[in-house]
């Protein structure tokens with residue numbers, strides 16, 4: 001039979017943002033599907049941890065118990081047009097769409113401001129503690145040569161954040177003007193690491209290291225392509241920081257909302273172990289769960305991270321070498337978060353208090369993130385949750401080592417409390433007296449994610465990713481997920497990849513009518529995320 005004779009049912013692997021959004025799209029086109037999820041949870045790298053799940057279940061947005069959480073995965077949306085497919089304002093943007101379709105008002109997804117920067121948060125580098133509003137020059141932190149540091153006197157007067165902004169200015173402006181053209185410009189620099197590009201622009205090793213120390217994670221400048229660096233800079237700075245949002249009650253309100261409105265609910269605890277050709281050009285999924293058998297579909301959309309896909313048996317499939325190579329090679333960054341529950345929101349009562357924002361340091365915890373939620377409670381003596389450490393790259397690989405045994409975890413908590421005390425100019429005794437509980441999660445050690453998000457190394461956008469932006473197995477196996485899109489590490493990339501895979505299904509089926517319906521209902525997709533930049 002030709003593909004069009006097969007009943008069109010799609011098997012979606014993974015119930016994260018990409019898998020759920022693919023389901024939303026397929027529902028709107030009247031196409032049947034199953035979502036097969038390996039873990040016992042819907043949401044993937046959207047994951048809201050609640051210190052007391054039972055109390056939360058009985059709470060309302062007016063109770064402190066409602067805010068007893070932190071977002072372990074995705075936690076914030078820059079207020080840029082590029083995110084509009086999720087955050088609005090259009091009726092077909094995901095959040096408004098969920099809100100128009102959930103049956104219970106309490107399932108509505110509420111966006112609130114995400115406070116990215118606040119005055120009076122801290123920077124602690126080289127044992128010098130300053131307020132965040134002080135420009136982080138090498139001079140201010142005594143890291144210049146004359147202070148027995150490394151940075152030359154002239155560069156020591158410059159704000160590294162501004163230097164990085166000026167280095168990337170041409171590229172970010174091009175992205176703002178026309179995303180596709182800007183992306184194509186970035187491809188001219190794709191073969192270079194951030195460091196090698198900065199060297200080519202005349203910066204010295206110590207200058208580059210100081211920039212990386214202030215602006216990025218340890219070793220990111222060595223590991224990532226200049227194109228990736230410019231894209232990241234564009235997303236972090238394109239819109240005013242006043243326009244960022246997060247979700248009141250946790251990001252999982254989005255994945256929960258999608259789960260409520262889709263017609264076929266995810267099948268949990270069902271790791272796919274093999275994808276094999278089946279009769280009539282179909283594909284079968286072998287699933288490693290007590291009772292479920294093989295499932296056969298006309299199309300399969302894989303949305304799982306490539307590290308997880310790597311252990312799925314694909315040997316009987318017709319993949320080309322570029323595809324096998326890309327699955328193994330494309331780089332995922334480590335990231336972890338350590339959330340701590342304190343007796344009070346003590347940071348809102350410091351001599352110079354603040355709400356939201358982040359503090360930064362060269363200590364192991366590197367970055368703390370204060371909650372942007374729970375501000376309007378009548379009782380401001382309620383417990384508070386903050387992200388004591390949110391880190392990437394080598395910072396995360398290193399602290400992650402201390403999560404492996406209970407003894408090492410005890411050590412880690414001590415280190416975190418010690419760093420917090422130093423970073424906030426309070427005593428260790430004070431921090432210890434406030435401490436209630438912690439929850440730590442390392443995305444690289446999690447078997448279903450095997451990495452936090454894709455961050456590509458030199459050459460990977462240009463030479464490696466393109467092979468997975470097209471289907472395999474005669475147009476029936478589709479590769480989605482946050483990695484296979486224009487910039488990674490944001491929920492929009494998962495969502496955009498899902499759109500592409502659904503479009504691929506429709507193309508393989510030669511359903512021009514449904515392609516038109518997809519574009520009409522959900523809007524067009526930019527060319528880069530459709531994989532078309534590879535043909536330019």
Ligand code: PHE
Pocket residue numbers: 076232392453455488489490
């Ligand atoms: N989007 C994530 C954040 O808000 C992660 C990210 C890390 C994005 C590094 C780009 C680069 O922190």
